[in-house]
Amino acid sequence: MGDHQEHFKIIKNGNIASAKGFQAGGLHCGLRKKKTDLGWVYSEVPAQAAGVYTMNVFQAAPLKVTKESIAKENQLQAIIVNSAIANACTGEQGLQDAYDMRKQFAETVGVEEHLAAVASTGLIGELLPMGTLQKGISQIPENNQVGAEKFETAILTTDTKEKGIAIELEIDGQTVTIGGAAKGSGMIHPNMATMLGFVTTDANISSSHLSDTLKAITNQSFNMITVDGDTSTNDMVLVLANGKAENEALTSEHKEWQKFYQALKFVCEYLAKEIARDGEGATRLVEVQVDGAFTDESATAIAKSIISSNLVKTAIHGADANWGRIITAIGYSGESLDPDKVSIYLGDILVVENGVPHPFDEEAAKQYLLKDEVMILVKLGDANGKATAWGCDLSYEYVRINASYRT
Incomplete structure (x- = not known):
């Protein structure tokens, strides 16, 4: 992994909001007793988007809604995530709740509904307390809730620590930043796990190249970790690229493509290893x-x-x-x-x-x-x-x- 590290540098205290045009935050809305339990990521402009999802046959309602969002234009502008309750195996009501969650969030942050993604993590088989959740979503614009560290905390379940990183590199003479955050501690196994990963970059890259790259890198990172052999219902990794760095569009033919590929791979590998390191009860x-x-x-x-x-x-x-x-x-x-x-x-x-x-x-x-x-x-x-x-x-x-x- 270190062979290519001379092409980029790790940003001290860097995070998912380090790339140009992104912000993130989190708050406590009451899904958990005291801990932050609702987080979001927002891009100033619609971003090219790509996702990979759990191989489990039982796919939670938020995954279905997020897949639908991305399928429309291969773009996203905002992501909302709740912890405590997975909204998995919850039938038609759970699916409707995920749609309602997306709709209210999109309206609250001022984006089109199909540009919003939804993710949930926590206990399987329980319905979301929508009144509590909706009250939390309505508080999102408040400035005191902004901060990537709040987002990193909001998405955790049995994790013992937050997981975030950001790096920067130069492409076409422009500074390109890649940031990420993840959660995962148990029910972790190759073919995705009970893990959520979110990566943001201000690079200019098409969604098709982003999607192909994410799939290839996932097979070398998030799909190469295990804690306990269980593959969950809610796993997903999303990547958003909003183009704010204004580099020439990245494709596999671009002269600096490998620099970008290795940098994105480093971020995904780092997050994957942090999940493995923080496995439930793990000491090594x-x-x-x-x-x-x-x-x-x-x-x-x-x-x-x-x-x-x-x-x-x-x-x-x-x-x-x-x-x-x-x-x-x-x-x-x-x-x-x-x-x-x-x-x-x-x-x-x-x-x-x-x-x-x-x-x-x-x-x-x-x-x-x-x-x-x-x-x-x-x-x-x-x-x-x-x-x-x-x-x-x-x-x-x-x-x-x-x-x-x-x-």
């Missing part, structure tokens, strides 16, 4: 790198198999260098490989070489696995396929959080 960020697979797709499947293994995750939580669990996860991935060429490293510590145990210092391995960030490297042979996935350990605290989620 785990990175799995797979190299030497027959194809990138095969490497991806193997990396996901390892990062999704509860036995691997619990071993890391216990700082137990039980490489047999990693071998097992590689073996049941369903991918073709030569077992006699598989080598495994925990950080720099070689534990398996060409399919057989390699002598290593157990205490040194334990100390490595106690670090905040743990890397598992798997070398499968001499082919060129590679992939990286991120996740976290599985702790006693995860069980406690999810055993009492509704209480």
Whole structure:
């Protein structure tokens, strides 16, 4: 990820409102007892828009409404997000509530209805208390509610911290900014998770290029994280590009296209890793790198198999260098490989070489696995396929959080 970082710089305290023409905010409307629970993002002008959504068959009402908004002109100008209640599995009433939420929000911030997106996160199967929500939406124009940090807080559920970033780079001699915010802590699994991601940029780029790019980058970032193997009903990532930087329109033929692509990829990877790092009950960020697979797709499947293994995750939580669990996860991935060429490293510590145990210092391995960030490297042979996935350990605290989620 660092190979391309010389092309851009991270903005200190940068956020989703750092790009030209964007603002964000949040407030407490009463969906939660005390915490901020309603957030929004607004662009001064309609922005080119693209989205990716959960693979879960049960797709929540807000996703359906947002897809419909984008489908009209591939543009958005504002996004509203509530936490506490997911508005999922709520039938016709839930869908009508999502439409009503969009309509009132659009009127409140002064945009056309189809230029507003709706997102919800929280408990599945409960209807939104629309009176409470509508009262909150009516307060949005008040100046004291503006601030990206308020938005970052408003979208959280069981997360322990806000997740935001912004970077800037130069394209056509113009400063282009990309900012983002995300939430996600549990029910996180490849193919989107219970996660919401929002990215804003003032770059000039068409919605078709933006959409193709988002899909490609999502497969290398948001779709490469797992916390617990569950894929939720409400996941989406939205990208808005309002063109305020006034660069020449970005396409794959643009001489600085790769600079923009790598910058957007960095923002998405950063947010994805922050979600994995903040997994429910997590004490470590785990990175799995797979190299030497027959194809990138095969490497991806193997990396996901390892990062999704509860036995691997619990071993890391216990700082137990039980490489047999990693071998097992590689073996049941369903991918073709030569077992006699598989080598495994925990950080720099070689534990398996060409399919057989390699002598290593157990205490040194334990100390490595106690670090905040743990890397598992798997070398499968001499082919060129590679992939990286991120996740976290599985702790006693995860069980406690999810055993009492509704209480």
